[in-house]
Amino acid sequence: MSAELHAYLILIVIGFLPSEVWRWLGIALGRGLDEQSEVILWVRGVATALIAGVIARIVLIPPGALAGVPLPVRLAALAGGFLGFLLIRRSAFAGVVVGEGLLVLGALVFS
């Protein structure tokens, strides 16, 4: 099988189906599902932690060009962006701008 076909097969089997199945269940089960039920709350905690784990991985073991930026700069940019978010009216836009600014600045100075 060609690599390209393989990539599309993975997209369907590993990406589309495991994600879409919850939408199907949502339409099948329909009403009467409590968003505040204990199981849903626990799953939400697990899913949120998992996404955080993915973020940590991208920052620690970065892909492509991001690997050229020193690790301390990446960590400082993430922390600085979060601080910017907290200090500047909890604005996500401000947080991203501060984080990205620190990353570019740090990369220019330290590499």
Place this chain on the structure above:
Amino acid sequence: MSVEPADPPAHVAFQVFLDGIVAAIRSVFFYVLIGNYVGLGALAHEVGFSFWWMALSTFLIWAAPAQVILVSTLSTAALFEVALAVTLSSVRFLPMVAAILPTMRRAGVRQRDLILPMHLTAISVWVEGMRLLPLMPVERRIAFYNGLGIGLMSGAVIGGAVGFVLAAKLPPLLSAALLFFTPMAILMSSARNSRTLLDGLAFALGLVVGPVVAAQKIGLDLMWTGLIAGTIAYLVHRLREARRKRAS
């Protein structure tokens, strides 16, 4: 005896669909999605996926967290683990679809008319839909929601395409900045959406537990990170709720 509302004529349905697209472009989510998917498109390029693969993944999966997991972990994790992480990240769709579809159901609506709205449901579309649908007659809601969903999805597809093309052309420093957009954007949207202790704690613990678990080299890092950090956050939430109930 009440009269059941009939399907709107085709030209009205189309107008309502366009209204949905306009509502999408006026939504703050449209711009957040573009930014998010610019980072994701750059990521897909760096990892070696094709332009069309990236576009198709947005049409089919239509869930930024699931796509980030798929794109960024395929090269390092077992397929089974990636599928598990993707499915865990998308469980939220079940209650969302279950909550939004009843607002569109009425006598005479066929199940197949609900398939597109079901697939278009993602956090952005859902939030805007829950806000806007109750404001209009029930027979117009499906067309409007489809317009809203397709409008927002278009922003994501365009963002992904722009990120993919830019990553190939920009100097390394700017491509690094583009790649950094994904972790920054997810951190920000998680911080903004976490109104409860459970969400905030789960995210903070996941950031710390993730690298610790990875360093143990026991495999299935993502699953263990989610289970350990998520369960601790859930238990802390339970304890606090119990204490609050006893106090009151």
